[in-house]
Amino acid sequence: MPNLIKKWIRLKRRYTVRGKYLMAVGIVLFVGFFMLVFRGVAFADDETYRSILKIGGLVGALLGIVGIAVAGYVAGKHYDSHTGWERYTHGAGMFFNRKSFHKDKPTYEVAEKTRRVNWEESIFNRLQMMMGLMMPPDGSEPKWAPDKGPEALPEPIRTFFLENRDKYDLTLEAFSLAQKQHEEWPKYADRYAIIDAWTNAMGGSFETWDGKLNPDPLYPPEPVGPPEEWDFRGIHRDKPLPFKSTTHASAFIKKITHTFGATLVGITKLNPDWCYQGSLRGVGKGNYEVPSHWKYAVVFAVPHEWDMFYVNPTYGTSYDAYSYLRVIAARLEVFIHELGHPARSHVPPFLYDIMMPPVAVDAGLGEQGRMGLLVTPELGGNARLACVTTNIPMEVDKPIDIGIQEFCRKCKICAERCPTGAISRRKEPGVVYGYKRWKIRDELCYKTWTSVAASKVSHGCRICLAVCPYSRKNNWLHTFPRTIDPRDPTGIVSSTLLWMQNAFFTYPKARDFLPPPTGKNATYHEPPDWLRTEKWFDVRKTW
Amino acid sequence: MVLYSTILRPLFWIAMGLIYTLIIAGARVWAQDLGLQMTWWKWLLVAIWYCLLSYSFAGAFTLLGEKEPLAWYRFLGFHLIITVLLGIGLWLLVL
Numbered sequence: 001m002p003n004l005i006k007k008w009i010r011l012k013r014r015y016t017v018r019g020k021y022l023m024a025v026g027i028v029l030f031v032g033f034f035m036l037v038f039r040g041v042a043f044a045d046d047e048t049y050r051s052i053l054k055i056g057g058l059v060g061a062l063l064g065i066v067g068i069a070v071a072g073y074v075a076g077k078h079y080d081s082h083t084g085w086e087r088y089t090h091g092a093g094m095f096f097n098r099k100s101f102h103k104d105k106p107t108y109e110v111a112e113k114t115r116r117v118n119w120e121e122s123i124f125n126r127l128q129m130m131m132g133l134m135m136p137p138d139g140s141e142p143k144w145a146p147d148k149g150p151e152a153l154p155e156p157i158r159t160f161f162l163e164n165r166d167k168y169d170l171t172l173e174a175f176s177l178a179q180k181q182h183e184e185w186p187k188y189a190d191r192y193a194i195i196d197a198w199t200n201a202m203g204g205s206f207e208t209w210d211g212k213l214n215p216d217p218l219y220p221p222e223p224v225g226p227p228e229e230w231d232f233r234g235i236h237r238d239k240p241l242p243f244k245s246t247t248h249a250s251a252f253i254k255k256i257t258h259t260f261g262a263t264l265v266g267i268t269k270l271n272p273d274w275c276y277q278g279s280l281r282g283v284g285k286g287n288y289e290v291p292s293h294w295k296y297a298v299v300f301a302v303p304h305e306w307d308m309f310y311v312n313p314t315y316g317t318s319y320d321a322y323s324y325l326r327v328i329a330a331r332l333e334v335f336i337h338e339l340g341h342p343a344r345s346h347v348p349p350f351l352y353d354i355m356m357p358p359v360a361v362d363a364g365l366g367e368q369g370r371m372g373l374l375v376t377p378e379l380g381g382n383a384r385l386a387c388v389t390t391n392i393p394m395e396v397d398k399p400i401d402i403g404i405q406e407f408c409r410k411c412k413i414c415a416e417r418c419p420t421g422a423i424s425r426r427k428e429p430g431v432v433y434g435y436k437r438w439k440i441r442d443e444l445c446y447k448t449w450t451s452v453a454a455s456k457v458s459h460g461c462r463i464c465l466a467v468c469p470y471s472r473k474n475n476w477l478h479t480f481p482r483t484i485d486p487r488d489p490t491g492i493v494s495s496t497l498l499w500m501q502n503a504f505f506t507y508p509k510a511r512d513f514l515p516p517p518t519g520k521n522a523t524y525h526e527p528p529d530w531l532r533t534e535k536w537f538d539v540r541k542t543w
Numbered sequence: 544m545v546l547y548s549t550i551l552r553p554l555f556w557i558a559m560g561l562i563y564t565l566i567i568a569g570a571r572v573w574a575q576d577l578g579l580q581m582t583w584w585k586w587l588l589v590a591i592w593y594c595l596l597s598y599s600f601a602g603a604f605t606l607l608g609e610k611e612p613l614a615w616y617r618f619l620g621f622h623l624i625i626t627v628l629l630g631i632g633l634w635l636l637v638l
Binding site: 025050053054055056057058059060061063064065067068069070071072073074075076077078310473475476477500503504505506525526528 | 554555558559562563565566567568569570572573576593596597600601602603604605606607608609610611612613614617618621
């Protein structure tokens with residue numbers, strides 16, 4: 001007995017008082033119920049016990065339903081369902097078993113002769129160049145203005161816009177919408193104060209408070225000079241630390257990337273088609289061969305914070321994922337240098353030399369969806385990407401086929417909810433750079449970004465990601481069908497789920513996501529308490 | 544959240560296990576008293592029906608926890624109608 005008392009005292013020290021009493025209640029419940037049940041069964045002729053068991057059974061049936069409803073509610077609400085933001089680490093968020101879905105080829109098809117993507121074909125590269133001309137970072141006089149027309153733009157975007165006049169017009173329209181959004185920001189400054197501050201806190205790693213690229217050293221730093229020099233800086237070993245095998249190298253690098261904060265990690269040989277042609281960070285414009293030491297890409301994904309992900313566009317931001325990806329990439333770049341290998345980060349917001357979604361497809365993280373972005377089995381469309389290119393000999397991951405192509409053919413929810421109709425509603429994907437895949441109309445997409453009352457400096461939308469049926473949290477209700485659907489060759493599961501999705505869930509209409517007078521500043525979900533300014537601050541609610 | 548605390552979570556599922564034990568013991572006595580001729584497959588159907596009922600509530604309340612303001616009761620309504628209809632059929636079968 002004294003030993004028992006000693007153990008109880010030790011237990012009291014180890015756990016909270018509440019936890020200790022709850023344990024005691026649990027033990028009493030456990031013993032009491034078993035005594036009741038087994039005595040009842042053993043003495044089944046005893047009418048009293050039969051009555052107790054009958055009433056107990058009925059009460060138990062009711063409690064069972066109440067208990068399972070409570071468990072369901074908690075599963076829906078709890079942060080453990082926020083993959084990538086839960087209390088796990090060490091890769092626990094990458095829980096989908098991809099082995100059965102490995103394919104030798106990615107799910108995009110080669111439809112005709114493929115080619116490298118030109119630098120100016122990325123809208124972000126074009127915007128970056130135009131912004132730099134209109135608002136030079138050194139504060140000098142503007143070198144271009146919209147009234148000068150596309151003819152006055154420097155190459156290569158001059159030729160691009162002359163050949164794609166509709167894209168030029170849409171870009172100018174987006175600029176004027178951005179100006180309008182900026183002017184109307186004071187109307188929304190109180191309502192969206194928290195998300196605006198949160199966005200800037202996350203963007204602080206690459207942007208100043210007024211939305212300009214941070215002039216101070218970035219983390220990771222932007223390349224200066226040719227990749228043959230820059231990517232090798234910081235290597236202090238005479239020769240690389242030798243891995244035991246390519247399998248060890250691959251597993252180790254993935255493990256380390258997870259510990260740096262990545263939710264999903266994959267490794268692939270870099271397909272040169274995904275490297276932009278016409279510009280190279282650190283060197284400038286011009287045609288370059290893909291550097292020979294960019295043999296492999298370690299590509300990784302993190303999700304946006306899930307509460308704000310569902311309240312896009314106004315209460316959401318891209319900067320949280322951007323910030324985390326930059327830190328992960330910077331750490332990995334240094335880590336690989338320390339091992340004696342060259343490495344280069346390709347990171348948000350637009351500091352990439354390669355196009356990310358197809359690289360992630362090659363690395364088996366997921367498939368490209370109708371909205372043109374990566375859809376993964378764990379995160380759905382809530383997966384933002386970065387990568388580090390290196391020459392460590394590693395075992396590569398295979399692409400996967402979890403049926404996203406077929407699912408997107410049926411679904412179209414993202415296309416129906418896009419306020420500017422930037423996402424194709426056609427059943428079949430088109431051909432882009434020689435590859436069969438869906439491609440969004442990027443200028444139309446950017447028009448939504450610049451229309452919504454998101455933040456005083458940042459633009460964004462992300463509605464297509466939030467409404468994707470695959471972008472659901474990791475709880476039993478959503479993870480179970482996401483596990484079953486890829487294993488169903490008949491397509492019945494996906495059709496049933498899509499029917500349920502359309503019958504049970506209500507989305508705002510596409511235009512409602514826009515600000516008045518066109519829309520209502522709608523969000524897919526109601527904003528959580530922690531993003532509501534009126535909940536925490538003494539401001540007058542006028543919305 | 545309390546239910547997900549390190550100590551309470553296992554206790555909750557232990558309590559649920561106890562409740563299910565009580566349900567099974569009670570169901571056996573109910574069947575005897577009502578004079579039902581239960582076979583193993585009838586018990587299996589009853590268990591499946593109870594699982595379906597539990598699924599309806601668990602699914603609906605999961606959606607409620609996710610702040611799906613309309614989906615949760617649509618889900619519950621749809622599944623309850625099916626469960627009640629199947630329950631009537633099952634009752635007629637075991638009688």
